Amino acid sequence: MVVTFPHMGNIYLAVKALFDDLDIDYIIPPPNTKASLQKGSFYSPEEICLPFKLFMGNIIQAIESGADTVLITGSCGPCRFGEYSELASIVLREMGHDLDFIVLDLSKDVGVDGFLRRISKITRDVPMSRTQKVRTVLNAAALMAKIDQLEARAHILAGYEKNAGDCKRILHQALARGLECVGSEEIGEAISAAQNEIERIPIDLEKDPLRVAIIGEIYTVIEPFSNLYIEDLFMDYGVCVKRHMTPSWWLRDLVMKPLKLNSLDLRRSSREYLPLYIGGHGRECVGEAVKAWQEGMDGAIQILPMGCMPEIVAKAILPQIQNDKDFPILTLIVDEMTGREGYITRIEAFLDMLKKRRERYRGGSFSTGILSGINSKRHGYNRSVRKKYGEM
Amino acid sequence: MFVQKGYSLGIDVGSVSTNLVLVDDSGNLHYKLYLRTGGRPIEALIEGLGQLSENLLPGDRITAVGTTGSGRRLAGAMVNADVVKNEITAHAAAASAVAPDVKTIIEIGGQDSKIIFLQEGVPCDFAMNTVCAAGTGSFIDRQAARLGIPIAEFGSYALRSDSPVRIAGRCAVFAESDMIHKQQTGHSVEDIIAGLCEALVRNYLNNLAKGKRILEPVLFQGGVAANVGIAAAFERLLGVSLIIPKYFDVMGAYGAALLAHEAVVANGGTSKFAGLDCIKQDFSARSIDCNGCANMCEVVCIYSGNKKLASWGDRCGKHGKQ
Structure with a gap:
């Protein structure tokens, strides 16, 4: 049995750590590129959303290198993601591949027994006690959280770095080093080293970088290829980026869901505009927008794949938030095209606009209300960066 | 700060038209040129700059250059512009100057x-x-x-x-x-x-x-x-x-000129402009599929003769280094 799994951001590192620790054969598909997109979209229905096309590309490339078992997450959820595993298995069977599909689904939908039965397909031959296996899974989850922390830190410090490119370099080097390591311990050490390194880069606290929240559909915000590397672009621009959706957020949300304790903060912040779950992460997107405003961010960018129903609902609500809170939100719709120029034009114009707004608020003509709110929050934010460095 | 008859040059290389304007330092449009790009932005820009230099008086100087439009980076690399701006910001700047x-x-x-x-x-x-x-x-x-x-x-x-x-x-x-x-x-x-x-x-x-x-x-x-x-x-x-607006067709270029003027003043008054003689160079654009890693970026390089002026499209930035 050789297991493979589709890409989504840096998840491959945590899954690699898990399979290394369990001593299971696996193949990590090559990172998403034009080639994988071409392969994937050739075998996908034309109107399906972008994540499916990339997902197919990953699986097909992994099969070419010898994978025979596909591990994916599933959902009976009310968006097209629920269809992915079925559709993929049918298409791949028709292509003549004999594959085992292991669909990890919510225990709510398939029952605890079903969930364990599906997992045991992979783990039954592993000579470990059940406790050991559970510990391994927890280690991998902890590693994922660590990677997400490093990434989030790099995206914020990129706005303050004195030597342009430090944060981006450290982040990408750490991820590349992680791929060469074996097991959660080694990968964890590589990430820890990068965490230490990134806290020691020279930073300029006098800089007052723009701060933008990335919100929207979970796959397209997390997988950099699908959003044309928007976060790398912002690191180059020296703009701080905050993204609420991460693989570890998703895991936490999944675990807490049966207890109804998942994403309480987003439920609270979305209540005014969308008080119910509409499938996908539509409600979360609205909640993130409001939360970004509460945190005093300069603006938010929503990213969604063309045709994503939950995000289209959220997209229709965002202009209302924009008006009510005087909080700029830009929507970018991604699909198969790889030409970045159109996106860069919009993103640059959006950043110019945010800069101009700040100048106007600072100019004093809008000295009450909004200004004081933004400034106090911004200072609070700077303080948190400073505290970390013991300079205040 | 500006000598007499100093003009800011605005260049808007769009998909359909390539526009050039000269704006004096009080924001008045002095000269405008509207050319069809015809899918050949390099040629169109050289043609435009050629026509523009024929219309300049001996004492006239270009004190700032800004480019915009979908071909802004290309144009910016060719003339060594002070400002390379997206067309949304340029249009907004032009419109608020007019009204x-x-x-x-x-x-x-x-x-x-x-x-x-x-x-x-x-x-x-x-x-x-x-x-x-x-x-x-x-x-x-x-x-x-x-x-x-x-x-x-x-x-x-x-x-x-x-x-x-x-x-x-x-x-x-x-x-x-x-x-x-x-x-x-x-x-x-x-x-x-x-x-x-x-x-x-x-x-x-x-x-x-x-x-x-x-x-x-x-x-x-x-x-x-x-x-x-x-x-x-x-x-x-x-x-x-x-x-x-009176110059509705060249508003992007007009905005780029205004933004360039602003940027040059903020930077102490000297422009990076390569000079109108730059059109005598032999410009060419070459695109390569970089095989350095799995990203396989499409990299565009702008050359003057054999000298690389600029390049973009790569994720890692190694092509950007001269």
């Missing part, structure tokens, strides 16, 4: 259309057409050619119509087949053109202005503003009167 109290800007160009909202001269929201080129200049161009009507007269046909026909404006392909159908059933060319203008305006408003409030004063700029039929359709559907 400081402007609240809404409607801009329709060759391949894209945008709407910009401003509060007290500062852009507060914008939208740009995303998936479809219906309603932009190229489509109107094509239909004019198909009907055998010179593009300059296209709009006036619409004004002569009494009862515009209904044409689906959602998609350029649907619109065209709808138009052919209406033609074959015997509607007059005037009614069809008027119907098309309305359809395109509906498409624009539904796509870009969705859920937004259009406040006056409204400026209409970009090449399509020359089309009186479209302008009339906007006024009818919005119930507002449009202001069409």
Whole structure:
């Protein structure tokens, strides 16, 4: 049995750590590129959303290198993601591949027994006690959280770095080093080293970088290829980026869901505009927008794949938030095209606009209300960066 | 700070037209040039700069250069511009210089259309057409050619119509087949053109202005503003009167010139401009598929002879280093 799994951001590192620790054969598909997109979209229905096309590309490339078992997450959820595993298995069977599909689904939908039965397909031959296996899974989850922390830190410090490119370099080097390591311990050490390194880069606290929240559909915000590397672009621009959706957020949300304790903060912040779950992460997107405003961010960018129903609902609500809170939100719709120029034009114009707004608020003509709110929050934010460095 | 007769040069290399303007330091437009890009931005820009230098007096100097439009990086690398700005910011800067109290800007160009909202001269929201080129200049161009009507007269046909026909404006392909159908059933060319203008305006408003409030004063700029039929359709559907700036067709270049002037003043007054003699160089653009890693970036390099001026498109940045 050789297991493979589709890409989504840096998840491959945590899954690699898990399979290394369990001593299971696996193949990590090559990172998403034009080639994988071409392969994937050739075998996908034309109107399906972008994540499916990339997902197919990953699986097909992994099969070419010898994978025979596909591990994916599933959902009976009310968006097209629920269809992915079925559709993929049918298409791949028709292509003549004999594959085992292991669909990890919510225990709510398939029952605890079903969930364990599906997992045991992979783990039954592993000579470990059940406790050991559970510990391994927890280690991998902890590693994922660590990677997400490093990434989030790099995206914020990129706005303050004195030597342009430090944060981006450290982040990408750490991820590349992680791929060469074996097991959660080694990968964890590589990430820890990068965490230490990134806290020691020279930073300029006098800089007052723009701060933008990335919100929207979970796959397209997390997988950099699908959003044309928007976060790398912002690191180059020296703009701080905050993204609420991460693989570890998703895991936490999944675990807490049966207890109804998942994403309480987003439920609270979305209540005014969308008080119910509409499938996908539509409600979360609205909640993130409001939360970004509460945190005093300069603006938010929503990213969604063309045709994503939950995000289209959220997209229709965002202009209302924009008006009510005087909080700029830009929507970018991604699909198969790889030409970045159109996106860069919009993103640059959006950043110019945010800069101009700040100048106007600072100019004093809008000295009450909004200004004081933004400034106090911004200072609070700077303080948190400073505290970390013991300079205040 | 500026010597007498110092001008800021604004260059807008768009998909359809390449525009150049000279602006004096009090913001007056001194010279403008509107050329067809014809898919060859390098040649168009060289041609434009050549014409421009013939029109300069011996004492004139260029003290700042800004580029904009979809070919802004290419143009910026060729002339070594002080400012390379996206067209949304450039159009907003130009519009608020022309009409400081402007609240809404409607801009329709060759391949894209945008709407910009401003509060007290500062852009507060914008939208740009995303998936479809219906309603932009190229489509109107094509239909004019198909009907055998010179593009300059296209709009006036619409004004002569009494009862515009209904044409689906959602998609350029649907619109065209709808138009052919209406033609074959015997509607007059005037009614069809008027119907098309309305359809395109509906498409624009539904796509870009969705859920937004259009406040006056409204400026209409970009090449399509020359089309009186479209302008009339906007006024009818919005119930507002449009202001069409005098230099509506070169507003992007005008904005780039203003932004360049501002940037040069802020930087101490010296421009990086390569000089008008730069057109004597042998410019070429080469694109390569980098095989350095799995990303396989498409990298574009701009050369002058054998010297690499600039490159972009790579994720890692190794091609950007000279």
